[in-house]
Each structure stands twice: as C-alpha cells, then as structure tokens.
Amino acid sequence: MLLGKERCYGYDYGFITMRNVLRRLGNLFIGLSDFGRDKTAIDLTGDRAIEWSWVAAHIPENPGAVLDFGCGDTSLSLVAAAKGGNVTGIDIQQVQLPYRVDNLKIRTGDILNFDFGEMRFDVIINCSAIEHVGLAGRYGSADVSDGDLIAMEKMCRLLKSPEGIMILTIPVGKDSVFPPLHRVYGAQRLNMLFRGFSAVKKEFWSKRNGLNVWIKVSEEEALSVQPSESFYAMGLFILKANNSMLPDVR
Numbered sequence: 001m002l003l004g005k006e007r008c009y010g011y012d013y014g015f016i017t018m019r020n021v022l023r024r025l026g027n028l029f030i031g032l033s034d035f036g037r038d039k040t041a042i043d044l045t046g047d048r049a050i051e052w053s054w055v056a057a058h059i060p061e062n063p064g065a066v067l068d069f070g071c072g073d074t075s076l077s078l079v080a081a082a083k084g085g086n087v088t089g090i091d092i093q094q095v096q097l098p099y100r101v102d103n104l105k106i107r108t109g110d111i112l113n114f115d116f117g118e119m120r121f122d123v124i125i126n127c128s129a130i131e132h133v134g135l136a137g138r139y140g141s142a143d144v145s146d147g148d149l150i151a152m153e154k155m156c157r158l159l160k161s162p163e164g165i166m167i168l169t170i171p172v173g174k175d176s177v178f179p180p181l182h183r184v185y186g187a188q189r190l191n192m193l194f195r196g197f198s199a200v201k202k203e204f205w206s207k208r209n210g211l212n213v214w215i216k217v218s219e220e221e222a223l224s225v226q227p228s229e230s231f232y233a234m235g236l237f238i239l240k241a242n243n244s245m246l247p248d249v250r
Contacts, residue, residue, distance in 0.1 A: 062083065176227050201238040
C-alpha cells in the first residue's frame, strides 16, 4: 500500500512540522529575552566555536589512543575517531550519542575515582571540563576543593611521556571560583594546574571595549581580565607531560 505524502521514507512529516514550529517559537522567545538588553555588554557568546575549532585543529592524524575527558555530546570524540584514533570518552553524566562508531567508546564515571587500569593515552582532550571538577551542584561532581588539581595529576600519569599531548581549553583571568559554575585560572592557580606539564603551545582570547566579539590577546591581557559568572577570557594550550615532576604515589 502506498503511503501518503505526510508519511513516507520513514519520516513522519506531521512530527517534523510540529518540531519546526516549536523551534521557531523557541527562537522567538530567545529574541524577546534579548529585548532591552545592553548590546555593549560582553558575555561568553561564541566561546564554543573558539574552543572546539582549536581542539579539532590540533588533534593529529592517526592520534593513537585518545581520552576525551568530559566528552559530553560534543563532536570532538567523533573528530578524533574520524582521524583514526582509538577513542575513549568519559563523562560524569550519562551520554547518549546519536551515532555508533567502532573506535569510539563512551564510559560514565567520575575522573577522580575512575579506574583506567593499564590504559595510557597518546592524546587527552580536556576541553572546558577541568574547571568544573570538584564543584558540586552543576554537573554532579563531588565537592572537592582541589578536584581540578587532583584530576590533572591523574591525567598527567595517564598521558604517555614524552610524546603524548593534552589539548586543553580553560577559563582564564584573575584567580576566581564561582560555585557551582566554574573556576577561572589566573597566574597562581594556573601554575598549580600545570604541575607535571609543560606548555608547548598557548593562545589566549578575550573581548574588550564593549564589543561582544572574541579576539586574540596577549597572555598578560587575558590573565588581567576580571571574571564573573558570565564572562572570562579563554586559554588554549598544548601540554606535554613530565611525570618526573610529580610526587611518587607508590
């Protein structure tokens, strides 16, 4: 029996039409919410485009074993898999991906107590994730004041040395914590975060002069930004591990 126009090729066009209507209503509400907003105010709009493009650009071809920490449902794990990596994504929340790839496995767990066994990684993706570790109330993390430092030390030990790399993006500015949202890394906390690592490449982005557009800035300017719950500068880094700089835990 022939199917009607409204239901063919496996699609329910009534459902699609309703979804499009709801999407347009959502865009309308977003537009109304911006009514009267100070157009010179700066916020984090566009930050994901900067971070994700940086990470994707720096994942090497045939990257080997890859850990995508705090993977969520972004496409970065898929990018690493498409480049030939054997990818393990880990997130504290359960992730349901709309695709299945043989060389991409997602695990649910807390980086602070997840047992990686003998796994070691050539590349670790750490994209806008470490600043949330140990801040309870947003993503389900336990309340651990130095959770970010503990997690970085653990990943330093998981990274193959000296050839392995961590691709890292984090909020930067004057040292601050905005629970339960995020930490912002200034000169003091940044040095603590990088213990056991050396930065082989770094780049900084911020906004200025009331223009809500990201631009590349100096490290000095980025670290001098006064952050808030809704804005900070961004630091983008390629790190290599030096495990000899870490205390022996055996």
